[in-house]
Amino acid sequence: MESNMTKEELRALIENKLSRHYGISIDEADRAQMYKSCARTILELLSEKRTKFNQKIKESQAKKVYYLCMEFLVGRSLKNNLYNLGLEDVFRNVLKQWNFDLEDLYNEEPDPGLGNGGLGRLASCFMDSLATLEYPATGYSICYEYGLFKQKIVDGWQMELPDIWLPGGHVWLNQRNDLVCHVRFNGHVEENWTDEGLQIKHLNYDEIEAVPYDLMISGLDSEGVAILRLWRARDLNNFDMSSFASGDYDRAMTEKMNAEVICKVLYPSDNHFEGKTLRLKQQYFLVSATVQDIIAEHLQQYETLDNFSEKVAIHINDTHPALCIPELMRILVDDYHYSWQRAYQLVKKTVSYTNHTVLSEALEKWPEDLIKGQLPRIYGIMKGLNESYCQELWKRYPGDWEKIERMSIISHGQVRMANLCVIGSSHVNGVSKLHSEIIQKHIFSDYYRLDTKKFISVTNGIAHRRWLCQSNPLLSQLLDDCIGPDYKKDASQLGKFRNFYENKEVLSRLQAIKQANKIRFSNQLQQNGIVIDPQSIFVVQAKRLHEYKRQLLNVLKIISLYLDLKDEPNLSLPPQTFLFAAKAAPGYYSAKEVIRLIWNLSNEIEKDATIREKIRVVFLENYDVTMAEGLLPAADVSEQISLAGKEASGTGNMKMMINGALTIGTMDGANVEIYEAVGKENIFIFGMTAEEVENKWKEGYAASSYYHNNEKIHRVVEYLRHGFNGESFESIYRYLLVGDYGIGDPYMCLADFESYLDVYKELLEAYHAPFRWSQKALINIAGAERFAADRSIQEYTNKIWNIPTLV
């Protein structure tokens, strides 16, 4: 894995960049210049590698994967590329001679927040695997000028500040003016019958240029380089020269700004549909530019589209890029004159779709009129698809209007994107076993009955090179010593770590590593004035703030412990630090209330000198990939406590597990498979199962009965009702007992509370036995073998994209 580049060669490369871009020598360079020169040096190496890889792919005529996603949460690039290219040591040494610390240069890089959470991070983990496994792959997304907002907490309130990442992040992007394409909005469609058949013309449209920016992602110890192609909107045509010439500069600029606004900002909601026109435009902008790009690349190589589905796999990550189905139809039918039937066949064979959520508020349903106005030709195609599909259904289920209506794409003035995806794809997959079962049984049950084979399950995975090897070098070293380095490319090797279950030396090293990571993270926090005790248990809940994820349940537990300590200050409890890291969508009031609750609870506890020795709550501001890389290796306990049936998979659960944290969680998402992997001794499971939750709703759930009948719950809820730290939490009290629509506690925190508390108690007892605890941690690390993104990607290539295994 070590590169054979010499120090001298590297020196010359960096010096060359400093001189070429800044006209300076080493002694004059500041950190920012040095960071960029290192980045440019890597880019040069990656470009050479990429050229060779491209050549190889071209010769082999391999099928290519195109992965479309509105979000890619890439994280920093410098460290990842240095690690994967095996160049970290030589860079570190050369920089040291020049009095630069590599870690400082890493910190120069902004963390591009081009995603909200799990969905976008998964897409990025997949790019890492695709590159390492040497599949020809391109990810497509939007080059948002502002990524996910920066979070600041002021007196408990979340404030959102713009994420300005491009000044430092731009260096990784290669603008491809040679690949610019055009995307059309608005206007109207004219249909004319001529001798050559139906002629369709899109007239009076507004046209925007889509400019690609490429970001390269290196694989580890492989020839592969993946490309993430990010589109930016550019409007050159609409600059109104006559207004400009007559001195009306504002007017001259307006139209230009209108078009470019498309890629200004990432929508900051996770698992929630926002039916905004601008969002629809973003989606079409992404898919139109992407499909044109894919087709151009294919034609350049094969000069025909007849073999398109044999050589191309287009994957849509959730429904957000669903418009690529009608867009591909449009191009095949209108521009390349394929018959409707043939085009539809090609599309269905080429496209596949992953569903990432069953939350009804996340399901995308666009008003028909909006699509009709913004994208008239696409609307026409969707209507055509809908009609022919309904006709097919009519033959199959004559007279069953209700079913046909449920399965149609357009109904009651709405376009249902999930239905479009299922109908237009070869395969549909869920992201964990449980989630796949749920989509087959519920949201897609009609389609599942119609075509069972279309539906499969691919459990999510993580880029273990980033989340273990790079972010936890000490553990990685221990694994190297115990099982050898092969696990870096073959995660299944991690299973061999089980052989060290009884090895006292390994177990005590494991303990020391966790301690060192906790100290490392505590020191990082200290730089921001936050003091925590690295000797305490780190209990971590790090994920988006969402009701279904139940950060509130965690808070209720902490309040319960706090009240116990207030009653009995000498209670024997091991010191615990509860670390929360979460961003709430800006308009998500109840989520913001939970942040305010955590923040105030933290302050309230701090007031009491004895209690704060035992329990401490910290809200970590502005959670992002970089923070996760420090925090997750330091976690002792991983909180995965969503209401069963709601979390499609989760990936934070895998990241903490692979770093030796023990999970306390419900039987939800991939937790179920974590449980299978480690066995009941090595995980703390509580609460209702998804089926029990379903039954509870059927029986009728009344949160108030828990409040009235359970003393512990009553005490905690009363504490909320009365407020503390000079603040009222009446809204949360009402949320739990009354609710907006008369449904109190919609995510059943109170129903699972007692079992959560009991199991947490067991966990604390288990922590008292450090040797046994380390054994559990070891089993978790070994059990993470099956949660590598490499494994997920092999399943996608085998079961969905139909690409032969290469490695």
Ligand code: CRA
């Ligand atoms: N919010 C799910 O909720 C899942 C990721 C990636 C999510 C997570 O449980 O791990 O996707 N869903 O599969 C989503 O984004 C649109 O739906 C997520 O990140």
